[in-house]
Each structure stands twice: as C-alpha cells, then as structure tokens.
Amino acid sequence: MRVVYSPAHLAHDVATETVMGAVIPANEVAERAERIREALEADRGFTIEAPTEHGVDPILAVHDPGLVRFVEEAWREARAQSIHRPNLVADTYPTFRMFEGMSAEFLASRPETRNAAGRAGWWGLDTANPLVAGTAGAARAAVDVALTTADLVLGGERAAYGLCRPPGHHAARSMAGGYCFFNNAAIAAEALTRATGERVAILDVDYHHGNGTQQIFWRRRDVLYVSLHADPERQYPFFLGRADEIGEGEGSGANLNIPLSAGTDDEAYLAALDRGLAAIAETPGEAIVVSLGFDTYGHDPIGDFALTTAVYRECGRRTAALGRRLVILQEGGYHRPSLGANARAWLRGAEGRPHDPLPAAGFGTNGSAR
Numbered sequence: 580m581r582v583v584y585s586p587a588h589l590a591h592d593v594a595t596e597t598v599m600g601a602v603i604p605a606n607e608v609a610e611r612a613e614r615i616r617e618a619l620e621a622d623r624g625f626t627i628e629a630p631t632e633h634g635v636d637p638i639l640a641v642h643d644p645g646l647v648r649f650v651e652e653a654w655r656e657a658r659a660q661s662i663h664r665p666n667l668v669a670d671t672y673p674t675f676r677m678f679e680g681m682s683a684e685f686l687a688s689r690p691e692t693r694n695a696a697g698r699a700g701w702w703g704l705d706t707a708n709p710l711v712a713g714t715a716g717a718a719r720a721a722v723d724v725a726l727t728t729a730d731l732v733l734g735g736e737r738a739a740y741g742l743c744r745p746p747g748h749h750a751a752r753s754m755a756g757g758y759c760f761f762n763n764a765a766i767a768a769e770a771l772t773r774a775t776g777e778r779v780a781i782l783d784v785d786y787h788h789g790n791g792t793q794q795i796f797w798r799r800r801d802v803l804y805v806s807l808h809a810d811p812e813r814q815y816p817f818f819l820g821r822a823d824e825i826g827e828g829e830g831s832g833a834n835l836n837i838p839l840s841a842g843t844d845d846e847a848y849l850a851a852l853d854r855g856l857a858a859i860a861e862t863p864g865e866a867i868v869v870s871l872g873f874d875t876y877g878h879d880p881i882g883d884f885a886l887t888t889a890v891y892r893e894c895g896r897r898t899a900a901l902g903r904r905l906v907i908l909q910e911g912g913y914h915r916p917s918l919g920a921n922a923r924a925w926l927r928g929a930e931g932r933p934h935d936p937l938p939a940a941g942f943g944t945n946g947s948a949r
C-alpha cells in the first residue's frame with residue numbers, strides 16, 4: 580500500500596496540554612506519527628512517499644477564510660503582542676450564551692479582535708489545542724498528505740494511507756479544537772466529490788465523535804458521515820455525537836452516529852462497525868474516506884474501549900470488503916508503544932494480508948522525535 584507522509588509535522592512540537600485546568604504532558608505529540616512511520620517502513624508491503632502541494636483553495640472549500648488566516652498568523656501575532664507562552668491557548672471562549680438575545684446581524688457587524696489570545700478563543704473550541712511556532716506549516720502539510728492520498732485513489736489505487744498529523748476531525752468550518760486545526764478528512768472528501776461528481780462516505784472510527792466533520796457536512800446529501808465513538812454523555816466533545824443527530828435539510832439521513840459505551844470490546848465494536856458499513860453500502864458512491872483513530876485501543880490513555888490489535892486487522896478487512904476505494908487518513912490514538920502495530924494491522928487487513936503480530940520488542944524503542 581502507498582503511504583503519504585511529511586516530516587513537516589515534527590515542527591508542531593507540542594510539550595504540554597491542559598485538561599480541566601491541569602497542565603499535563605501533551606498526548607498529541609510527534610512521536611505518534613513517527614512510531615507509525617517506523618512500523619510501516621519495517622513492513623515491506625508499504626511504500627512511503629512525500630505529499631505534493633495543493634495550495635490553500637481546497638482548504639477554503641471547507642473552512643472559513645478567517646480560520647485559515649488565524650492558523651497562519653496566530654503565532655507571529657502573539658509574539659508581536661509580547662505574548663510569550665510556550666503554547667498559544669485561549670482563556671476566553673465566546674460561548675453562544677455570551678450573545679444570547681443579540682441578532683445575527685448585530686453579531687456579524689462586530690469586528691474580529693486583533694488580540695492573539697482573543698482570536699485563539701474566537702477560532703477555537705477548547706484548551707486542548709495548543710498552537711506553537713510550527714503548527715501552521717504542519718497543519719498545511721497534513722492537508723497536503725490527505726489530498727495526495729486522495730489523488731492516489733483517484734489515480735487508480737484501491738486504497739492508500741495518509742499519515743496526517745495534526746489530526747483533523749474535530750475542526751469545524753470556522754473552528755479549530757481537540758488537537759485539530761484543519762479537517763483533513765473533510766477536505767479530502769470535498770475534493771473527491773468535486774473530482775468525481777459522486778457521493779462520498781466518511782467512516783470515522785476514531786474513539787471520539789468527529790464533531791467538525793459532522794458540522795461541515797450537516798446539510799449535505801453528497802457526503803455521508805458515519806461515526807462510531809464514545810457516547811458524548813461521558814466523553815469529549817460532549818455536545819455533539821448523539822444518535823438522534825441525523826443531519827438537516829438535504830443532509831437529513833446522511834449523518835449516522837453510533838455512540839458506544841465504556842468497555843466496548845472487539846465483538847461489540849465489530850457489530851457496530853457492521854452497522855456503519857451497512858449504511859455506507861446502501862449509499863451510492865465509489866470512495867470512502869476513513870478517519871482512522873487508535874484511541875479505541877484497550878490501553879489508550881484517553882479512551883475507555885477495550886479493543887485489541889488483532890481486531891484492527893478485521894476492521895480493515897471488513898471495511899475493504901465493501902469493494903470501494905479507501906482514502907485512509909490518520910486521526911487520533913495516544914498509546915504510543917502500540918500505534919505502529921495497530922496501524923499496520925488495520926492497513927494489512929484492508930489489503931487482505933494476514934495478521935502478523937509484531938514482536939513485542941524491536942519497534943518504537945527509538946521512535947521518539949522529542
């Protein structure tokens with residue numbers, strides 16, 4: 580399988596994040612992608628290639644120009660305003676309650692703040708999204724990785740994998756959040772449906788609900804969004820991801836959320852996956868964008884599912900068995916020692932190759948980029 584990877588992600592060098600006010604070592608770190616790259620390089624069945632530049636237009640097809648400007652300008656702007664923190668993180672977020680009773684016309688007439696911390700709140704969802712000097716370049720490269728992976732599939736590959744970092748599925752049209760700046764999967768899906776004129780399905784198997792992807796395609800019929808994720812009653816992003824969210828207008832029925840309980844094991848997960856795949860099978864179209872996360876793994880420090888490495892191969896196999904072309908893009912997954920083996924298992928499954936467990940030692944021991 581052809582794999583697209585860019586070392587530009589290394590510059591998104593985040594050291595800490597904030598969880599409910601506490602500063603902790605960051606989970607979304609460069610080592611994640613390096614572990615996966617190493618495991619795939621060691622497997623002769625994968626070839627790794629660089630992305631090609633696609634420019635800003637495919638990003639603007641999905642995102643508000645203001646968000647794109649914010650990501651590009653934020654670090655420089657913060658420094659110019661003598662904000663010298665290791666990460667740029669907002670401390671004020673404009674919750675919709677701040678504007679209760681005020682008209683949309685009034686709100687649209689408000690000028691955007693030029694304060695860097697204020698802008699981080701305006702264009703952001705949460706404090707788990709530290710922005711550093713190299714974030715803009717890494718986020719742009721992750722989009723190029725996604726679009727190059729889509730190009731490979733448009734060019735005839737049955738399946739290709741884009742090792743995107745930072746991830747993307749929490750980023751909405753006008754909002755970064757949850758380690759995500761640009762929605763790589765949504766940008767790829769938009770490019771695919773424009774290139775082919777066909778409907779595209781997004782299968783999101785990250786542990787978290789992809790609130791950004793859902794929001795972007797909420798009223799769209801041409802992009803089906805199917806997500807298996809932790810019930811938002813107990814997990815981030817808390818306010819979206821429930822089963823009764825089916826889309827609106829033309830998009831009504833083109834959004835399928837399958838929230839899952841704590842402790843979900845291989846068997847329960849495969850049953851949920853079959854439900855999601857059945858919905859995709861009923862929808863015309865040739866391409867599936869897979870938002871692939873491994874925070875569903877039993878030892879993930881953020882998640883609470885109980886999946887094993889072996890089941891990822893079966894997940895890949897069942898997804899590929901639909902007979903559609905797969906644009907597989909990396910999202911989350913934070914148990915670093917297992918990331919390489921889990922990605923390799925899923926991708927080998929998608930190619931119909933047997934499960935071949937990696938030795939317990941030998942990978943990931945020197946994978947740290949930090």
Ligand SMILES: [Zn+2]
Binds near residue numbers: 786787
């Ligand atoms: Zn996740």
